[in-house]
Amino acid sequence: MKEVAIIGYGMTQFGELWKQSLRDIFVEAGLKAINDAGIEKIDSLIVGTMTPGLFVGQEHIGALMADYLGAGPIPAVRVESACCSGGMALRQGFFEIACGAADYVLVGGVEKMNDGADVTYALATASDQDYEAYHGITFPGLYAMIARAHMHKYGTSRKQLAAVAVKNHRNGALNPHGQFPHEVTIEQVMNATLVADPLTVLDSSPVSDGAACVVLTTVEQAKKTGKPYVKIIGSGAATDTLALHQRVDVTTLNAVKVSGKKAYEMAGVKPSDIQLAEVHDCFTIAEICIIEELGFVDKGQGGPFTEQGHTALEGKIPVNTSGGLKSKGHPVGATGIAQVVEICEQLHGKAGKRQIKDAKIGLTQNMGGTGASSVVHIFAEQK
């Protein structure tokens, strides 16, 4: 298996991009990544996107984007795994390079959620349509039930949930790509409009448009460029029951745990070796569960750990330095790749005011549904 490197990355602004179409935002991010890599052509295109069919009525995304990128008759395919479509797309690109099928692969993620679709319905299709969505459950509702169970079982407080949003908005205020780059207070989060009790609108990631892309090649090729690059040293993916109610314990995200374990094993690192992580904080409770499953803190202790500041920029393990899904925005298919863009910026020392000093090893975790699918990647800076 060949070693895989990221030699270019780029993303659009995240937000309500009324003046740009689905294809416009993808091409913008794609060209940024290709220009950053300094290459002339790509051999293959892989696009992660959740449901452009429901959001804007467009399927057949691989061919569309290859066409509008002017990339010629290259193979192009769309990868879907709900909100971790982007992360799973990266994993497929990783394999294409690793097995020698292509020299340069453009992997991107994209979603256009603000074009008038019933977003709550579209997102709920990632749950069990016949046995969850049929009863009127929504994604905020599913995560609210995880939150309620976590609070009951481990004593996690409403204030600790809010601390996740406060921390991520503090980081996001320093990110020029973000949708809501401003700080919020504990009181604002707790007193915001309820979406699904006990979660408020400020516990929830926003509805966003955006795209992000990376260029993958072999480490061998990357070395020839003479520029620093980021090596993908671990990749792990796993699944769980689609329906939340079918799990033995609704506070355990087993797919996150297993995908993390596989990535750690492949990379030959431990949770304590990770210097920063971008994780899937679609709701505040999600980040608490994820940092537990990834082994940054013991199960049940994610709330106090966050409240004590251990996941802040200056903490033991900075989590979501980009502002996370919460502040930066969550165009679902783009999220998994935007996480990688943040890790690349950090490892290259280009993260500005949110820079983690001497960052050498970073991790991304991206998940679909209530954690029915999860993908973890680990990255190392190479000079």
Add this chain to the structure above:
Amino acid sequence: MPSPGYRREMPQRYRLEAAKCRKCGSVFFPPRLICASCGAKEFDKEVLPENGKIVTYTTIRVAPTQFETQVPYNIAIIDIEGKVKLTAQVVDCRPEDLEIGKPVRLVFRKLSTEGHTGIICYGYKAVLV
């Protein structure tokens, strides 16, 4: 949600028909073709009891279009006598009446309407006991 699909799910939504693995005795709702516990492929029909208790719950205040007229409404994950868990609305009560561990009973109710023709979709909801 097309009507053929609705008809297909009637045994579960109307009659709570689950499947019990002949080899290991695990119960699945909805039925599966392969036992998730032991991998066996033979099952017997088992009708679920109507009694359960709340595992966790929420109150939905922002709903998909199909449920917009019902907000706010309560939803819970319900443990049916330790056999299976399922998701259902909890009705005829206020949000503050819900608690983890409280006993509930499944009842037959209207859930929503489907499509332009407004076909009525029935199924199970829960009430506090």
